[in-house]
Amino acid sequence: MSQTRPELGTPTSYTFPKPRRITVGGGTVVAVDVPGQHLVSLRLVHPFGGAVEPLDAMGVSALTSEVLEDGPGGGSSLAPALERYGAEWVSRVSWDGFITGLDAPAGRLGEAVGLFTDAVRRPALKPDDIVGRRSQLLERFWLEAASAGTLAMRSLGGQLFTGRYATPLAGGPVRLADITPETVAAFHAERIASVAGTLVVVGDLSRVDLVELGKTVFGDAAPAPEREISEPAPPPGELPRVLIVDRPGSVQSALVIAHRAPSRSQVDLPRAEGISEVFGGMFTSRLNLELRERLGYTYGAGSRFDLRRDSGVFFMSTQVEADTTAHSVTSSLEQAAELRDSGVTEEELAAVREANTVGLPVSYSTARSIAGALVDMVVHDLPDDHVDRVRAGYERLTKEALDSAAVEYLHPEEAVVVVVGDAGRLRGPLADTGVGPVEVRTPDELWS
Incomplete structure (x- = not known):
């Protein structure tokens, strides 16, 4: 029956x-x-x-x-x-x-x-x-x-x-x-x-x-002292710019495009992470549709924020064939600029809302996951109802809020481009993009 x-x-x-x-x-x-x-x-x-x-x-x-x-x-x-x-x-x-x-x-x-x-x-x-x-x-x-x-x-x-x-x-x-x-x-x-x-x-x-x-x-341990918070300084140099970490003979390139972001306490999380998901955080994101689906350059591309107590970083990353590296860089920067100029679609807004609300009962279904959220609250001095505030923020998210987030949080004009690959094949095409000055270093030179 x-x-x-x-x-x-x-x-x-x-x-x-x-x-x-x-x-x-x-x-x-x-x-x-x-x-x-x-x-x-x-x-x-x-x-x-x-x-x-x-x-x-x-x-x-x-x-x-x-x-x-x-x-x-x-x-x-x-x-x-x-x-x-x-x-x-x-x-x-x-x-x-x-x-x-x-x-x-x-x-x-x-x-x-x-x-x-x-x-x-x-x-x-x-x-x-x-x-x-x-x-x-x-x-x-x-x-x-x-x-x-x-x-x-x-x-x-x-x-x-x-x-x-x-x-x-x-x-x-x-x-x-x-x-x-x-x-x-x-x-x-x-x-x-x-x-x-x-x-x-x-x-x-x-x-x-x-x-x-x-x-x-x-035991008899003392209370933790207050930490002094000050924004770290940037290195000297022109922005945007390109760093090639040389791997002679590499047929692929690992690509990261990033720029500074505000600290955790300065960011409106639903708006910031919502626009990151539209840009590169979901399978249907702008980056993935462009670099994977339309151009066929990669198996996947993504983006996210790394937010700290005194600063933050926004970055996108992917891996592509060496000969498509330069175009992947310019295409990614163009996607960021277009998102800033044109804003999100209603379909993208709905996807962000659903992704960050419907699955929460499963996300916090174990002691470990709840403990992980509490640790995050302790580390960043967040209120006890932080998860509920963020969930409510996603529920009331609007197209206008995400559009303004794109302008506030995406800054391709301030980006650094890091490419790990064959400098002999990459330096000329990357210089020709006009993104910015190109520097080449070996892995051994990075932290010496």
Whole structure:
């Protein structure tokens, strides 16, 4: 017997769960209780990412993050120790935050958190472990840079910034090699061990004493100091301009076009990310339709914002055949200029709205995803209802709002173009575009 397919109802607005905030000693616990979610996600946030590293110790936060996995006993002892409690270690560094954490069954959380606290506050930091981790990071840096796309992205900072952002987050091969065990120990003592931070906890918390949890993790550590925010300076030179990172014999080019953007607090997120999606963030974006569908130059092109506490970057990226590189650059810049001049269509507006509202219940269906959103709020000092504000912003988005966003946030006249490919084949055609002066460098020269 056949059945009639039920009709879809109108999607209801998603509401992000309201977190509970508790001050414990020098730190703050930010918690969301999700009944029935028995895998608890715990994240400890310190406000010391790569952006605040001293220039003579670039990469120390990334190296310290790696070394913490050696645990209080040293020698990669942490992961197998946590496995006894069914827990998994988490550690990452961004430009604005140093995040450690674990995912553990609610029933074993207390035991796992004790080991986690020892790993964060009292790690072994054995010199041999630090030197070994440093060698691994250096090897990984060049292995990842074997990807032309990765190399192009890592080359971007020096074209947009002076100071810390000119060198990749992991420190670059030259700076990272100079970091000593003593430097790591000093960074850890000053920025991690002695600073309480903010503890994010998400899961079924019916049997979790959040105050005791905070006391265990924070101990007698001090509150995090306020970070001074100042906009980083740009490097000297004409804009727009082109950098070719030479890879002799390459038959393809990795292409990144980017310019500076406002900081996270200065950006209206639904308008900014909405116009980025129209330009290059969706399969039906302007860039993808032009470079992939119409010209057949690439399998895909994309764009997005990288927003930080003191600045931001907007970039588009793709990979194309070498002989189509110059036209790909001019076509991409033309698409940005046309979007600024003509604005979006009603179909593009509808696609942006739907993409950022309908799927929210799925996006935040796990403890990990909710914890990730809370970490973002902590790192960027966002309000507890940030997700709801952004969702509401997308729901009331208009064509006029996106049109004005294109003018406000897209600046092809200020762009830098980074191309990783065969300079011998690319330099002449790229110079002929008239985009701007062309410089050629080798990968070894980028961060020396």
